[in-house]
Amino acid sequence: MADPGRKSSLAAWVWVLVAVVAIFELIAHPVIRAGVPNGDSWEGATAFVRERFEPTDRVVAAPRWVDPIVRSYLGDLLSPRSASVSDLAGVRRVWEVGIRGATSRSEPPALEESFGGVRVRMWPVLTDEVLFDFVEKIDRAEVDVLTKEGPRLCPWTRAKVEGGGLGHGPLPPPERFVCDPARPWLWVGATVMADLDLEPRRCVWQHPAGREPVRATFRDVPLGDQLVVQGGLDYNNERSVGDIPVRLRVFIGDRLAGEMRHQDRDGWTRLEIDTARLDGTTHEVRIETTAARPHARTFCWSASTRHAQGEP
Amino acid sequence: MTVRKLALSDQLLGAVLCVGYVMVLVWTAPDLAMSRDESFYAHAAKDYGAWVAEFLRDPGSALSREHIDRAWGYNWEHPAWMKLTFAWSWLAHQKLGIFSSESLAFRFPGMLAAGLLLWLIYAWGAVTMGRRGALFAALAFALLPRVFYHSHLAAFDVPIAFLITLTGYAYWRTLSDRGWALFAGLAFGLALATKHNSWMLPGIFLVHYLWVRRQYALANRLDRPTLSWLPSMLVLGPIVLIATWPWVWHDTWSRLLAYAQFHVRHVHYTYEYLGLSYFEPPFPMSVPFVMILFTVPLTTAILAIIGLVYRRAALAPPWRTQRGDATDTKADVLWVGCMLAPLLAIALPSSPIFGGTKHWITAYPFLALFAGWGFVAVIDRATGELWTERRWPTWALAALCLTPGLVQTAHSHPFGLSHYTPIAGGVPGAADLGMNRQFWGFTTGSLADWLTESLPDGGSVWTCDTTWGAWRMMQADGRLPDNIRPARSMAQADFVLVHHEPHFNEVDFQAWMAFDDVQPVHVLSYDGVPIISVYAGQTEAAGR
Numbered sequence: 135m136a137d138p139g140r141k142s143s144l145a146a147w148v149w150v151l152v153a154v155v156a157i158f159e160l161i162a163h164p165v166i167r168a169g170v171p172n173g174d175s176w177e178g179a180t181a182f183v184r185e186r187f188e189p190t191d192r193v194v195a196a197p198r199w200v201d202p203i204v205r206s207y208l209g210d211l212l213s214p215r216s217a218s219v220s221d222l223a224g225v226r227r228v229w230e231v232g233i234r235g236a237t238s239r240s241e242p243p244a245l246e247e248s249f250g251g252v253r254v255r256m257w258p259v260l261t262d263e264v265l266f267d268f269v270e271k272i273d274r275a276e277v278d279v280l281t282k283e284g285p286r287l288c289p290w291t292r293a294k295v296e297g298g299g300l301g302h303g304p305l306p307p308p309e310r311f312v313c314d315p316a317r318p319w320l321w322v323g324a325t326v327m328a329d330l331d332l333e334p335r336r337c338v339w340q341h342p343a344g345r346e347p348v349r350a351t352f353r354d355v356p357l358g359d360q361l362v363v364q365g366g367l368d369y370n371n372e373r374s375v376g377d378i379p380v381r382l383r384v385f386i387g388d389r390l391a392g393e394m395r396h397q398d399r400d401g402w403t404r405l406e407i408d409t410a411r412l413d414g415t416t417h418e419v420r421i422e423t424t425a426a427r428p429h430a431r432t433f434c435w436s437a438s439t440r441h442a443q444g445e446p
Numbered sequence: 447m448t449v450r451k452l453a454l455s456d457q458l459l460g461a462v463l464c465v466g467y468v469m470v471l472v473w474t475a476p477d478l479a480m481s482r483d484e485s486f487y488a489h490a491a492k493d494y495g496a497w498v499a500e501f502l503r504d505p506g507s508a509l510s511r512e513h514i515d516r517a518w519g520y521n522w523e524h525p526a527w528m529k530l531t532f533a534w535s536w537l538a539h540q541k542l543g544i545f546s547s548e549s550l551a552f553r554f555p556g557m558l559a560a561g562l563l564l565w566l567i568y569a570w571g572a573v574t575m576g577r578r579g580a581l582f583a584a585l586a587f588a589l590l591p592r593v594f595y596h597s598h599l600a601a602f603d604v605p606i607a608f609l610i611t612l613t614g615y616a617y618w619r620t621l622s623d624r625g626w627a628l629f630a631g632l633a634f635g636l637a638l639a640t641k642h643n644s645w646m647l648p649g650i651f652l653v654h655y656l657w658v659r660r661q662y663a664l665a666n667r668l669d670r671p672t673l674s675w676l677p678s679m680l681v682l683g684p685i686v687l688i689a690t691w692p693w694v695w696h697d698t699w700s701r702l703l704a705y706a707q708f709h710v711r712h713v714h715y716t717y718e719y720l721g722l723s724y725f726e727p728p729f730p731m732s733v734p735f736v737m738i739l740f741t742v743p744l745t746t747a748i749l750a751i752i753g754l755v756y757r758r759a760a761l762a763p764p765w766r767t768q769r770g771d772a773t774d775t776k777a778d779v780l781w782v783g784c785m786l787a788p789l790l791a792i793a794l795p796s797s798p799i800f801g802g803t804k805h806w807i808t809a810y811p812f813l814a815l816f817a818g819w820g821f822v823a824v825i826d827r828a829t830g831e832l833w834t835e836r837r838w839p840t841w842a843l844a845a846l847c848l849t850p851g852l853v854q855t856a857h858s859h860p861f862g863l864s865h866y867t868p869i870a871g872g873v874p875g876a877a878d879l880g881m882n883r884q885f886w887g888f889t890t891g892s893l894a895d896w897l898t899e900s901l902p903d904g905g906s907v908w909t910c911d912t913t914w915g916a917w918r919m920m921q922a923d924g925r926l927p928d929n930i931r932p933a934r935s936m937a938q939a940d941f942v943l944v945h946h947e948p949h950f951n952e953v954d955f956q957a958w959m960a961f962d963d964v965q966p967v968h969v970l971s972y973d974g975v976p977i978i979s980v981y982a983g984q985t986e987a988a989g990r
Binding site: 148156157158167201210214217297302305307333334370 | 723725726743744745748749752820823824825827828830831832843846847849850853854857867868871872873874875877878908910911935936937942944946948949950951952953954955956957958959960962963964965966967968969971973974975976979
């Protein structure tokens with residue numbers, strides 16, 4: 135080694151910095167890997183949730199990127215509907231299965247358990263009561279296209295589901311209203327669509343046919359104090375600025391109750407219609423979509439009648 | 447800088463690096479299914495190979511416009527050189543059966559380019575900074591996780607990194623020995639014939655040349671560097687490009703223009719960066735720099751910075767040169783130019799959105815060379831002042847500095863594009879930060895055994911981002927049985943694969959609709975981060 139009597143410069147000790155960085159990397163690598171929860175942790179956490187799960191509960195993953203793993207354990211308790219709702223309406227408790235200290239809610243939970251690196255938390259929530267979910271009742275609707283010659287009915291059809299792939303938009307359900315077989319996009323039915331934020335949205339696909347309205351009419355809808363409509367375009371088309379706006383109009387009976395004008399990049403938007411005056415009554419509700427030009431107007435909406443109670 | 451002459455032992459060491467790296471690549475390649483782009487290039491190589499065979503049989507017919515267009519029209523957006531080498535390798539495999547699998551036949555030329563690049567890094571390093579730094583630089587480059595992944599592929603990224611470095615070396619040698627000019631022109635031609643990254647080379651060289659020339663003039667040196675590289679590159683470059691690319695033998699100008707326009711007006715890829723999915727410009731300028739921080743082992747990156755600081759005197763601008771100063775052909779300035787140019791090109795807000803580190807992979811040989819200088823700087827000081835007359839501390843430090851790269855590279859395989867270094871928090875940390883998870887669909891290879899076990903009587907799989915060409919290559923390689931076929935439609939498949947990237951969420955939701963089920967039957971994960979979800983169709987789900 136060096137002559138002990140010789141004074142060494144600071145620069146000579148840079149090797150220590152480099153060695154420390156290398157050692158940091160060598161230690162950090164196994165530490166990071168050791169922090170990954172194993173199968174037993176996931177099994178324990180999800181079994182805990184499964185034992186206590188009720189149909190009005192919702193399960194969320196934290197952070198969001200771990201959602202496929204949570205669904206691989208608890209997906210049988212979920213459905214395309216419950217995995218892709220627009221808000222918490224109708225939910226009584228939120229279960230969160232999380233790792234790495236991530237959380238989806240800021241308030242302290244009512245229950246918390248840890249299983250290795252997987253943490254389960256639960257919050258009771260006071261949310262709007264859903265009286266009628268239009269998306270889940272779409273099979274009871276009457277769908278038509280109002281042409282110059284009068285309404286042309288769209289029959290409820292069972293058809294083969296084809297396709298899938300990037301940029302293809304939402305997959306149609308096997309049963310749907312088919313308005314024009316020559317225009318394969320002109321159908322009405324419940325699907326799951328990726329919105330502008332790439333979030334799943336359970337919604338009714340109701341692609342406008344042009345200026346002639348596509349209409350979904352629901353009879354005997356129980357009304358509460360609110361009718362909440364949310365809608366947007368498939369993310370591919372939502373991203374393209376400058377296309378024609380979509381107009382969604384909601385009629386209660388024959389009266390126009392609310393209207394949404396959706397522009398590209400608006401994202402998943404919300405329309406709240408005050409129905410307090412009609413609370414406790416049943417009415418016909420009609421939802422119409424139009425666009426001056428139908429090209430790429432891949433519009434999808436969800437709606438429900440509610441009693442407002444807490445967070446939506 | 448004193449320019450060393452390469453000894454035979456240097457070339458032997460370079461050859462050992464080359465052969466050793468190629469052997470490791472060949473050994474580890476079966477773990478990697480073909481990527482999306484590789485499957486296109488393999489398809490093109492088969493077309494081109496058939497044309498080459500026809501040319502040898504009946505040149506008159508092969509040279510007709512109809513035959514050229516039919517054979518070379520596929521994948522016209524990239525020049526032909528590397529695809530020709532893939533074709534030759536594949537033809538040799540067809541005749542002689544020299545490779546263990548068909549995919550390896552296509553990939554071998556790319557692997558060879560990676561091995562030769564190590565040799566070249568060593569050689570250029572050895573003539574400028576000596577053996578220790580050169581060896582460190584070559585190994586540091588070999589142990590970059592993303593480079594290791596790309597080095598396996600039948601693609602253009604590592605070959606263009608090799609050819610740009612080779613052209614740079616030949617140009618630099620030409621400055622003091624015009625005998626290298628012909629070689630510089632040929633190397634540039636092959637670079638042009640490989641990928642469009644090469645377009646920036648004349649600009650970099652011109653800036654460097656003027657820098658060196660000015661310095662020589664101010665120093666009043668009479669042996670000024672020669673400009674002979676320029677006519678050589680301007681003449682030989684296009685000749686090699688066109689000679690190796692029959693597609694442009696007809697309608698030459700319009701097809702070359704279409705090629706240039708394809709890349710200048712390239713579509714924007716969707717790329718996740720720090721929690722946002724970018725699909726249109728401007729892409730943040732920080733992308734290449736943050737990605738380097740998150741994907742290059744930190745020790746290597748720090749050593750590269752130390753190397754840059756250590757060589758700051760050599761990087762001094764020409765106007766600071768005094769009459770009579772010793773000056774040279776400034777390899778360091780050239781390296782900085784070759785390192786920064788691709789990073790800045792990607793960082794420009796007007797550039798098309800790419801994102802993948804492969805798009806600036808040509809910077810990495812020079813980053814590694816500066817890491818070599820950094821290592822030299824550290825051990826020179828320490829050897830001079832702390833551990834004089836002992837060699838083992840130097841070797842121990844080299845081993846310590848290279849081990850993080852070795853560990854991370856080993857762990858990155860076969861998920862190379864999903865790997866992030868500890869400074870990003872590793873793979874899960876990068877997922878928290880919202881960094882790109884993967885692209886090209888090659889991770890399906892990691893599911894091959896699971897699919898084979900799950901479908902003992904065969905079946906169908908909807909393959910998501912994995913092309914059918916890549917799927918068939920797994921079958922040709924014996925990794926998947928022939929009776930597991932790719933499905934055209936999700937709802938009719940036994941299994942649906944979803945490669946996790948945010949913009950593939952759409953496909954995830956389609957799978958939910960196809961089977962009215964949100965529960966994957968299997969999630970392929972890497973360090974706990976989902977890479978692929980597998981959904982089972984009604985028949986498969988019922989059987990479980």
